[in-house]
Amino acid sequence: MQTVPVVLDAAFVRDPYPIYERLRATGPVHRAVLPDGRGVWLVVGHHEVRAALADPRLTVDKRHANPGGWQGLQLPPALDANLLNLDGPDHARLRRLVTGAFTPRRVAGLRPGIEATAAALLDAMVGRGTADLVADYAVPLPVAVIGDLLGVAPGDRADFKGWTDTMLAAEAGERVDARSALGELLAFLTLLIATKRAHPADDLLSDLVAARDGDGGRLSGDELLSMAFLLLFAGHETSVQLIGSGALALIREPALRGAPGLVEELLRHDGPVGLAVRRFPTEDLTVGDTTIPAGDPVLLALGAAHRDPARYRTPDALDPARPDQGHLGFGHGVHYCLGAPLARLEAEVALGALFARFPEVALTVPAGDLRRRPTIRVRGLVALPVRLNP
Template identity: 55%
Template sequence: MDLQEKLMDDPYDVYRRLRETSPVHRIAGTDGNPAWLVTRYADVRAALADPRLSLDKRHAAEGGYRGLSLPPALDANLLNMDPPDHTRIRGFVARAFTARRVEELRTPIRETADRLLDALGPQGTTDLIASYAAPLPIIVICDLLGVPEEHRRDFRAWTDALIAPDPTRPQAAKEAVAAMLGFFLDLVAHKRRHPGADLLSDLVAVRDADGDRLTEDELLSLAFLILFAGYENTVQLIGNAVLALLQHPYQLAVLRKDPSRLRAAVEEAARYEGPALLAIRRFPTEDVTIGGVTVPAGETVLLSLSAANRDPDRFSGPDLFDLYRDTTGHLALGHGIHYCLGAPLARAETEIALAALLDRFESLALADGDARWRPSLRARGLVELPVRYGKAAAAR
C-alpha cells in the first residue's frame, strides 16, 4: 500500500507517524508530481501566515504538483491569489459573511433545517448526508447568492468528480468542470437580465459599472468559489460533527444535557474531524526554511490542517473527542489572510443543524451499514451517513 492509499485508509495514523518522524516530507501529489508535506502545528500555522508562500500559480516551478486545473473563467478566484488582488476581490464579498449578517440568517437557516427534518417523518432510517447535511447548505448558499430554485442543481456530483475523481471515469472531472462553467455563465447572464436583492446581483452590478474593479473572469470565479466552498465545507462540517457525536455517545449525552456546549461541540468537531485534510497548495517565492527543512523557491508546499489539529504538542490527547477541550487556535478553517471567508456562516449552519436535529429526535444512532468516507487526499467528508432516528424530544 503506497502513501496515498494509506492516507485514504487512515489519514490520522499516517499523519501521526509522519509528524513524529520529521516535520516536512517530500511526497508525490495526486498527479504524481512532487510536493513538500508539512504536518506539525507550529510549522503549519506559521506557514499559513507566511507571505513568502504564494497561492499564485505563476510562482510555481515546472514539474511540481499544482493542484486542480480549471479554465480561466473559474480559475481567477481567491484560492489562486495573493495581495493586492486577493484583498480587492475578498473585499467585494466580506460584508456578506460578517457576524451581524450571519446572525440575521439564523432564523431562515433554522426554518430550512426544520423543513428538511419534517420531510423525514417522526422515525425511521435515512442517509443523513443526502437528506439533511447536503441540502441544507446548498439551500442557504443559493438563497444568499440568489440562485433561482429552477436553476439549482445537484452540486454534489460535480464536487465529487473534482475532489475524489473516479479512476474508472477519467473524463468525469473535465465533464464536471464544463458543466459548472456552463452553469455559472448562464447564472450570471440571468442576473444581468433579472437582478435581485442578492449577493450575485450586487457583484454583477459592480462588474458592469466598473470593469476595472472586477473582471468578467473574476466575477465568474468568485461566484463559483462562493457556491462551491460555501456548500462543500459546510456539508462536511455537519456530517463529520454528527458522526463524531454518534461515535462518542457520552459526549452526545453531555451535549443533550447541556446545550450551552453546542458551539464548543462545533469547534471540537472541526478540530477533531475538519472538512479539509490539506490547505490549498502554496509556492515559495524564495527559498524558505520550514521545520529546519529548506524548500526551494517554486516547489509545492502542502500544509496538513488535520495533522496540525491532532498534534499533541498543541492539543493534549488530540485523538480524543472532548466537548470541554480548549480548541482555541485550531486550523480547520485556516489562518492568516486566507482564513475561510465563509467560516462564520459555516459555523452557524453546523450549530443550527445540530440543534435542530437533537431537538427533533431524542433517539439518534448509527444505522446498519458503515459511514463511508469520500476517497480524497484533500477533503475530509462523508459520502454516506446511515442513521436511525425517532421519538420526538421535549422542547427545551
C-alpha cells in the same frame, strides 16, 4: 524527515491520523506522493503549519509553481481567477467585494432561514424510520443556504453537489470527467450571471454583477465568473462535511450534544479540510530543518496540526471543554475563510435541530464500515445511514 515518501493513498483517505502521528515523530516536514504519482512537500507540525499559513513567501499563485509540477485542479481561465489562486493586491481587492456578506452581523440575520430549512428537511424524514444524513440533510441544507445567498432558484441547485464531487476527485488524481463537469458549471454560471444582469435582485451575485458593470469595473469578466464559482463551490462543500462528520461524532458520543464550544472542537478534532490549498515558495524556504525549493508544491496538513501533542493535551479526544482550545480549520492569515461565520452557524443549527428532533438516532451499520469520500484534501462521509427512532 522520512527518507521514503509517504503515499497519500486509500489508507490515508480512510484514516490519516495514525500516518500523521508517525510523521510528526520524525519531523515537521516530509516528502509525499499524491495518488497520481506526483510529489509534494507535506508539513505536519502545528507550529510550522500555522506559521506557513501566514508566510507571504508561500503563495497560492500558480505562476510561482515549477513547470510541470503539481498545481491542483486545473480550471479553465474563466474560473481560475479566484481567491484560492491569488495573493497580493488582486486578492485584497476581490476579498473586499464580498467581505460584507459574511460579517457576523449579516450572517446572524440568516439564522431564521437556516432554521426553517433544517426544520423542513427534518419534517420530511418523520415517519420514514431510516435516512441517510448526508444525502437527506448534510447536503441539502448548505446547498439551500448558499443558493439563497447567491440568488440561485431552488430548481437550479440539483447539480451543485455532483460538480463539486467531480472537481475534488479530479484534484486528488481520480479518473473522472472533470472537463465535462467544469464545462457544465461554467455554462451554468454564465447563464446565471446573464440572468442577474437582466433581472437584478437582492442577492450577493446581483451585487457582484453590479460591481463588474459599474463605473470603474471593479471586477473583470473572468473575475466575476471565478468569484461566483468559488462562492458556490466553497460556500457549501465544507459545511456539508462538517455537518455529516459532526452528526456521526454526536451519535457516538451523545453526552456532548449541545456542549459549549462543540462546533469549534469538531473543526479541530476531525474538520472537513484536512489539507490546505497547495502553496508554492517564492524562494527557497527552510521549514524546521528542511529546505523546500522555490516553486515546489507544498501541502499544509491541518489535520496533523490539530492532533499535534506539542499543541494539544490528549489531542485524539473530542473534548469541547478542553483548556487548550483553538484550531486552524478556517486557515490563518490573509486567506482566512470568509465564510467561517456562516459555516459555524450552519453546523450549530443543523446539529442542534437534528438531535432535538431525533434524540435516539442510531447508525444502521458499524462505524468502521462507513466510507470516506475518495479525496485527500476535504474529509467527509459518502453516506451516514441511520435509524431515526430505534
